[in-house]
Amino acid sequence: MDPPAPYISSSDLRTHNKPHDAWISIHGKIYDVSSWLHRHPGGTLPLLTVAGTDATDAFLAFHPPSAAALLPTFATGVLLSDYAVSPASSDYRQLLSKLSDLKLFERKGHTTLILLSIILTLLPLCVCGVVFSDSTCVHLLSAALIGILWIQSGWIGHDSGHYNVMLNRRFNRVAQILSGNVLAGISIAWWKWNHNAHHIACNSLDFDPDLQHLPFFVVSSRFFNSLTSRFYDRKLIFDSLARFLVSYQHWTYYPVMCFARINLFAQSFFLLFSKRKVEHRGVELLGLLAFWVWYPLLVSFLPNWWERILFVVTSFSVTGIQHVQFCLNHFSSKVYLGPPSGDDWFEKQTNGTLDVSCSAWMDWFHGGLQFQVEHHLFPRLPRCHLRKIAPLVKDLCKKHNLPYNCVSFWKANVLTIQTLRKAALQARDGSGPVPKNLVWEAVNTHG
Numbered sequence: 001m002d003p004p005a006p007y008i009s010s011s012d013l014r015t016h017n018k019p020h021d022a023w024i025s026i027h028g029k030i031y032d033v034s035s036w037l038h039r040h041p042g043g044t045l046p047l048l049t050v051a052g053t054d055a056t057d058a059f060l061a062f063h064p065p066s067a068a069a070l071l072p073t074f075a076t077g078v079l080l081s082d083y084a085v086s087p088a089s090s091d092y093r094q095l096l097s098k099l100s101d102l103k104l105f106e107r108k109g110h111t112t113l114i115l116l117s118i119i120l121t122l123l124p125l126c127v128c129g130v131v132f133s134d135s136t137c138v139h140l141l142s143a144a145l146i147g148i149l150w151i152q153s154g155w156i157g158h159d160s161g162h163y164n165v166m167l168n169r170r171f172n173r174v175a176q177i178l179s180g181n182v183l184a185g186i187s188i189a190w191w192k193w194n195h196n197a198h199h200i201a202c203n204s205l206d207f208d209p210d211l212q213h214l215p216f217f218v219v220s221s222r223f224f225n226s227l228t229s230r231f232y233d234r235k236l237i238f239d240s241l242a243r244f245l246v247s248y249q250h251w252t253y254y255p256v257m258c259f260a261r262i263n264l265f266a267q268s269f270f271l272l273f274s275k276r277k278v279e280h281r282g283v284e285l286l287g288l289l290a291f292w293v294w295y296p297l298l299v300s301f302l303p304n305w306w307e308r309i310l311f312v313v314t315s316f317s318v319t320g321i322q323h324v325q326f327c328l329n330h331f332s333s334k335v336y337l338g339p340p341s342g343d344d345w346f347e348k349q350t351n352g353t354l355d356v357s358c359s360a361w362m363d364w365f366h367g368g369l370q371f372q373v374e375h376h377l378f379p380r381l382p383r384c385h386l387r388k389i390a391p392l393v394k395d396l397c398k399k400h401n402l403p404y405n406c407v408s409f410w411k412a413n414v415l416t417i418q419t420l421r422k423a424a425l426q427a428r429d430g431s432g433p434v435p436k437n438l439v440w441e442a443v444n445t446h447g
Contacts, residue, residue, distance in 0.1 A: 020034055062379060206338065
């Protein structure tokens, strides 16, 4: 007869939250994932973020059932003595199981194939508009169309980072490189690194990189204390320059969004030239090189410098709509400090997200982000099913007295500006001390 398994409490489990000592609980069983950190396909940070906690809901949300077969390798034989499942988590897992039984996670539809076909058809038209037309209006229409194609390619990159949008992983990788690196100039490796961290710690001020935009924007006065980013592993300095820029952030928000793409270009190169482990680094760099050949070459065909500048500004500004969309879903939602506790996955995701109501015919415009609550609860679910499950999620939130925030696109923008304005007015209050102005920190910000 086997001896009884030893037990540890949740408080004891919380002490195992370091890179060399990372334990997690799944269904009450303790696993030591320290040796898996640097091999984890989703990156090191998501595992470290949930280390020392019950990660059951996060594990179920991000992994297919087949991933459970890997767990025995990391089993410690220890059980969590005070393991309990909240009513909200219990219902969430039941809904997840129901969606899995309906095979919705496997039914991807033809969204990606249709989008790729449209992109590969319209992009040559943009090129012809620049190369073979002398009309400034045609040139600007071509620039706007490229901006729209960048938005649509962004949705493909987003989807392919969560699940296979193609027949298998190899074709999925090809779709990622084409839609992200080659067409848009954004590294899919950077996107996955950033986006996985965002999902696992949604709206945590110090763990979620999607809220860390100093010195340009803050969504909470807590940033005035120069928080330490656990994603970038450095202090987010709130100095006099940051105070000045943040004081007017509700006015500069949309203009900055028009050129936010430049930050993504920079972040892509920062990651690929860093010492971090990057899968297929060479292919990623070649993809970016292809972008920085075709796009500047296309711009060079324009007849004069002012048209070239206008072309770049137009294409970037149109794509700025997508940057606004990413912010609308979270900037005005509830925020918190620290990592997620592990036993309130459902609650944290619903509190930190905002849905945008729209007609079904506008789904192409929002790329699935309009169902942000649903997407955060079921990140592997193809976006063609998000509208179908929205009523189920809404009922679940109502049952457990959790927020299900859904507003119009206009109202989402209003809420975002109100959040930025509130923080801006607080920043103008000069009573809070700030460190000396660090110009280098401002210029080299990674947020």
